[in-house]
Amino acid sequence: MTKKTPELNRRGFIKATAAGALVTGAPTIFTSKAYGYANDPGSASSVTLGFNVPQSGPYADEGADELRAYELAVEHLNGGGDGGMLNTFSSKALSGAGILGKEVKYVTGDTQTKSDAARASARSMIEKDGAVMITGGSSSGVAVAVQALCQEVGIIFMAGLTHSNDTTGKDRKANGFRHFFNSYMSGAALAPVLGNAYGKDRKAYHLTADYNWGYTTEEAVTQATEAMGWETVNTVKTPLKETDFSSYIAPVLQSDADVLVLNHYGGNMVNSLTNAVQFGLRDKMVNGKQFEIVVPLYSRLMAKGAGANVKGIYGSTNWHWSLTDEGSKAFVKSFGEKYGFPPSQAAHTCYVQTLLYADACERAGSFDPCAVVEALEGFEFDGMGNGKTLYRAEDHQCFKDVLVVKGKENPDNEFDLLEVVEVTPVDQVMYEPNHPQMGGAEATLGSCNAG
């Protein structure tokens, strides 16, 4: 018996090449659909998370702190270290045995604080590394862009530090979740404290970073302060790349304003606040009142850059290492012993988001994005450093108490820059999902995409 050997002809070769290219070259995002949802780890022994943080550019220090927190979260999820907030988290679904019995691994991307670069690095982690979830931040522009990408490809996005209303407002997405607070909440929490400290007959002058986050913060703070009687004298947009704010501060001296609100973050905040103090604004008396400065969003890492200029200045923050609840103490201990300094609010929100995602997978019994969405929607939890917290189903925003802080007059050490002056109860910062500042009635989550 002779066996006929099939000859490889040109047509066959081309077909085989094309088929091979399709199988090996196609990104996992397409092949994964065979399992029902994007990047299903199937029977693999591990699952990969994608940490997309600024590793270069102006927010690199904040990104580095976020990455430290993510690494700590992975360590705790896999049963390492002292367990951190796993011990204080109200949900007990996580046992330190990874997620759904799979070891947690991670890949990192560099957002460079640029939307294009952030989307490219997220796409790479999803398609090449098979990441089941993307998390990270430090800029609202980046968060909104990456969230939209995750929605398109059917991956869960757990936002890191992003404060603009739009992330869970007009640009909210079914696959995206934010633990961090937002501009509306800052305005609602700050206004009463400012009213008590500085009186209700004040004239405010706003300097606002000329981009998405600046606009929503300015809107939130003006509306909240005007509602209690303050007058907004002027609102001036400043270029994001501006480094010397002196020519914007000088007109404040000529105006009738007795409060300057700096809707700036990062380097902008450091420089504008430093410039305002240099110009002697804080020593000035206007309308028979002491001139005051307000920074709606504080960050300890940034406050460090402004040095002594932050003393006595009010602002708001999502979390602070000096909190004394059991969750915060456990996290500060784990982080502090591993790295030698206390975590930032950016680190805290990233750590918590990772645990919340893992917990949702455990409770859902699956990595299926739509099952995770269902598990997170309306989820109430405690023990994560902010008291009782709700992940609201309508907009995927966490609702919890907000901290109003003030630059500390006599710091005990180099980390002791801010003091918590009030913990604003969650009821005071709650709003309707269709609030005008949040995109109004037109803003919707859409439906979840499993890829």
Add this chain to the structure above:
Amino acid sequence: MEAIILQILDGLNKGSAYALIALGLTLIFGTLGVVNFAHGALFMIGAFCAVTISRVLSISQIVLDETRTDFLGKPLQVKVPYVDQWFGPEMGQLIVDWSVPISLLVTIPIMIIIGITMERGLIKHFYKRPHADQILVTFGLAIVLGEVIKYFYGANPVPTPAPSAFVGSLDVGVLIGLDPFTVVYPYWRLIYFGFAAIIITAVFAFLQFTTFGMVVRAGMQDRETVGLLGINIDRKFTIMFAIAACVAGVAGAMYAPINAPNYNMGMDFLVLSFVVVVVGGMGSLGGAVLSGFLLGILQSLASMTEVIDIAPGINQVIIYLVAIIVLLTRPRGLMGRRGVMED
């Protein structure tokens, strides 16, 4: 009126930094014919010299204070600067307080060494290469220097305060007969303006009244003929590069208290400074200084609320708008001369 006076003062302050950087750029371009995109990085390194000296002077012995605790509940580590121990607390505090002016003593030799190393080690290999190559290599160098600084000092701005004697503002309005508190301006910014004026005068005097300066000026006009006269013009030009680096460095060091330095501050100034050089006239030192102050003042005036209300966004484009107008009406810039940098 008071608002305009205030913005002119501010423009003079901004212009001081622009003029000092543009002066160095013009010196390098005029003498060596090199387009130095790393000049902003030299300004940044100068600022970080001030940061470094401030940190060095604050190097401390760590003493455990058992009565207080840190964030982990352990005994607090209190830092006691060595200068306090060596010179007594009062003198020690004074030295730390005056770290920025003191840093100039170190910045000058460091910048001269960096300037000579840069010119001999890298730039000289690009004299005969096209300007595009020079731009690429110096821009690359600027990125490398920025990243090195970021590696050691982080990405966040590093606060470097002025001596406490100069914290606060001077009521300039009262001095010129206006009402109190109508025109106030920070002391350190006024000092920066005075400092810039001294440096600019010194550079001009050096070029105008010394034999070395005469040779350099001759070399800027006709390098070949000066060489034929038996003068080692290359060596003179290396020294000029070092002087230009030094001017940028001390400008950066003194700028540190105005805005907390970060690794990218050189890039922020670089493009503006090139516009200043082009508007002033390529190769014209006087033009660089004049246009530095002019553009600084225009930029400040364009940031006035009244101006932005009429022309939104003008504050962001005014410098480039002026550059376009000047180049259209005077293609050689304000003080550029025929035949200079045109072959």
